[in-house]
Structures are given as C-alpha cells and as structure tokens.
Amino acid sequence: MDSRTIIYPTDFSACAENAMQYVIPIAKAMKCKVQIVHSIDASNMLKSEENPLRVIEEIQILDVNAKTHLKKIKIKMEANGIACITEMLKYPGISWLPEYIKEHRPYLVVMGTVGSGDLGNKVFGSNAYRVITKTDFPLMVVPKDATYRGFEKMIFATDFEKKDTENINFLIKIARHYKAAIDVVNVTETVFEREEEKFYANNLKDELSKTVRYGKMDYKFLFWDNVEERLEILLKESNADLLALVNRKKNFIDCLFHKSIVKKMMYRTHIPLLIFS
Template sequence: MKTILVPTDFSPSANNAAAYAFEMAKVTKADIKLCHALKVPAESIYAAQVAWPLEDISHLTEGAEAEMKFLTLHIEQNSPSQHSGFKPGVDHSIGVGDTVDYIRNVVSDDHISLVVMGMSGANLFSRFLLGSVSRELISKADFPLLLIPKNYVYKPIKKIAFATDLHHEDINTINALAGLASYFNAELLISHVEGTHDAEKKQVKEFLTEVTTRTQYNKIYFRAVKMDKVTDGLEWLSAHGQIDMLVMTHRKDAFLTQSHCEKLVSETHVPLMVLPNKNMCLII
C-alpha cells in the first residue's frame, strides 16, 4: 500500500495540507501518515526568548497525541463524499529532535511515496519554523515533496504542469508524472521557459519527439513560456496557466536552483511539487 506522509506543527496551514493529502489519497488509494517532531524546550535556540512551560517529554507527547487524534477526526469528518468508496487509513508518529532529520527517517523507514506539507504556519514563530523546514527539505530531500499554499482548498486535479530544462533525465520524470496524472485523468502540460534562438527550438523539438516515443499517455501537451527569467516564467504559469499543480526538479547547479525553488514557494498560487535530482520511478 502506498503511503503519503504529512508532517505537521498543528497550525491551520499544516491542517489544510493534511486535508489536501487526504483527498489526494482517496483518488490514488494511498494511506496517510501524520508525523510531528517534538523539540525539547531546553534544547531550543529560542528557549531564552520564549516562556516555555515546564513540561517533560511525557506531557509534551501526550499533548501531541491529543492533537493528532483531533487532526485525524477533522480531516475524516470534513472530507467530501468518498471517492470510489475508498477511505484512506490514517496513522501517525511522534518523535523528538530535528524536524527535517525526523521526516527523512520516517520516509526511509516506512517507504513513503510522497511528503505533503503546508507552506506556512499560523503565526510568526510557527511560520518561520515550518518555512525553514520547507527550505531545508527542498535542499536535502531525496523524495517527492508537495507544498500546499496556505488556505488552498483541494479540488479535482485536471492539469499538472511540469517545468523542464529539456534535460534527458526529465523523460523518466515525465513518465512518473504521467502515472500520477492518470489517477486523475488529468492533462500533463510540459512547459519550458525559452528564448527565441533556433538552436533552442531544435532542442525542444528533439525533446518532445523523445517524450512522445517513450511516454504512453495520451494527455501530454507542450507549452513554451517566453520570459527572460526562469522564475518569472514559472510564476506566470502558476498564476495564469490554469493549472492545479506545478512540478519541478531541483538541480543545484542547473535550471531550477535552490533560490528558484525558494522564490516559487513564496509566490506560487497552486500546489508546488519539488522532485529530487534523480530518476523518478514512482511518485505515488
């Protein structure tokens, strides 16, 4: 059984991401696992600035367990009617320590297919913490990461856009995305931010020929976005492309750098999936 992991700090943004993941799991017939990493007050860099209650780990864990139960009931009871009668199972885990390390360990131990999390938290402290986690995961993750904008309400996924720099490894990624799109019978839009050079046009043609040859999905389309800057083109696609999800691959020294990803995290209007720099055989 496939499993979607949802890290949470119990903020409204994180709860919204959990609700999105639950709806997605109904369509893809996956289970949900919620996770939360406790940060011991005495070890926190904010300990001198925040009036932490004098609670031990046991009490903190009890509080987190109660929050987990409430969140589970919330996403189950507030979900629309079941898709094809399938109801995802919802499990959870609570650990102690660094949030990013804990998420990565859960992904590895439980063979997680996809991590879904909110882009911002409920308040200044929560927003900074969860935002820093998102940025670090983008940099370190070797698994698909789906970031949900605050207050974005799930709707049936009809069009997924994949931003490509025409790298040959993107063919494998497109194949994996076609599998994801097929669950929703969605269009898969291959998008490239390009200039007007003839050599680039030739490269586009050769890339699309290879996609057509190797990918067995009949709802793949291509759209060129003519912008001078990559990030500007992707922001335009997010806002005006009538898409339900934007997907990109994070390659440190290439097309989509850490700075590109971070800017899109703050600017995108739709869920943003960031894939690691490796061949993807499975997304969900």
C-alpha cells in the same frame, strides 16, 4: 514501508492542517495509506533554568496534547476511508525529516508551508526548502492559502533533463485519476535557444511514447528574462492547480550563479508545488 504510502508531517499548525485537504483526496485516488508524523520539540524547555520537575510536567503536557491531535487526524482520515498510522518523535524543528523520509521511502510526502505573501514564509519556507534539498522522493508543498479544488490543469516546468521522463510518468499517474491536462513548459531567457529546446523536447516526447500514452499533454515554449516571473504569469493565465518542478542537485559553482527556481516559486505561488529531486 510500503511504497504506496504518503508521509504527512504535521506540527498541528494552520498550514499543516491546510495540507491535509490535499492528503486525503490524493491518498484516496492513488490508493495510498498515510503515515502521520509529529515531532515534539522540547529543546527550549530542556535548556531553561526552570525546576526540572516543572519541565518534565510541561513535556508530559506536550506529549498528551500531541497524542490527542494525532488521534483526531487519524479519525478524520479513517472517516474518509484511508488507512493510516501515526508516529510521534522527539526532535527539534524539522531537521529530522529528510532522514525520516529516506528511511521510510514513501510514494509521496505532503507538507504545508506558510504560503506566499506572508512575512513568516521566509523563515518557515527556508526550513521546508532544506527538507526539499535533502530528499530524493517526490514532495508536495502546500501553501497555507491554497484551496483544494481537484486537479484540472497541471504545469510541469522542465529544462529537458533525462530524468524528466520518470518525473512526468509519476505526474501522469496522478493526472489520470483527475482527467487533468498537463502542460510541459520550458521557459528560456533568450529566443536563440528555441531550436535547441525543441530538439530536447522532441527527445523527451520520444522517450515518453515508449512508456506511456496520455492524450491530455501539451508542450509549450515561453521566452522571458525572468523564469519565475513568467511561470507565475502562466499559472494565473492557465488557472493551474499544481506546479511541478525539479530541484536539480547543483555543485558549489552552480549555486553561486544560479538561484533555485524551486525556492523562488515557494514564495510566489498560491497553489501546491510538486517537487522532484
């Protein structure tokens, strides 16, 4: 697949439809085409004890309805000047999606989640999180209650890993189109880490200066005993439009002691998360 492609998986739900309000302007700004993909889940029907002919009819109805929905989305995309293609698969759930992303190697994946404050989020959200943990491509998760208003303020939360230079460069490419400000934020749980974090921040600045110039970027150091709580406060204080996070690959021992900030923030924010792996 062309690297300037956005994959937009949809199950035609309200949260998937809400994500489309971000897909369209980002695709236009970044000059990307969109690949709309839907998978028909007929697993429960196939397990049922109904008449096989009736099951076949129901699957055919699902197929026709899905094609109708995909056509409507495609028409809407093209009306906005976006080149797009559709694809229909037949796999249960969204377990197929990580491999699909790996195969097609997109510029970005944009998908919806139920959103914060919804009890159903823990079911749907955990599925979305499993996709996040199994992909190496940037993925934007859009809560059901997010409202697109452009991007004026972006927050990039960092612990100053080497790959963050590459991730911030990606974010800057989007920010330029919106003239958005980027706050590179580090939250530490103890004040004693301040000098060490500043050292790593200066290294990150030096690395970025070699590859990109972007005047609307600032660095912030915050202290709080609960990182996700402090990020949530920051998002409200700054009226941010996007939170970018890195989902670090952890070994088994790390996972025992460190719960994912990405997973926690999926349940706490009303704005999109852009997740790097």
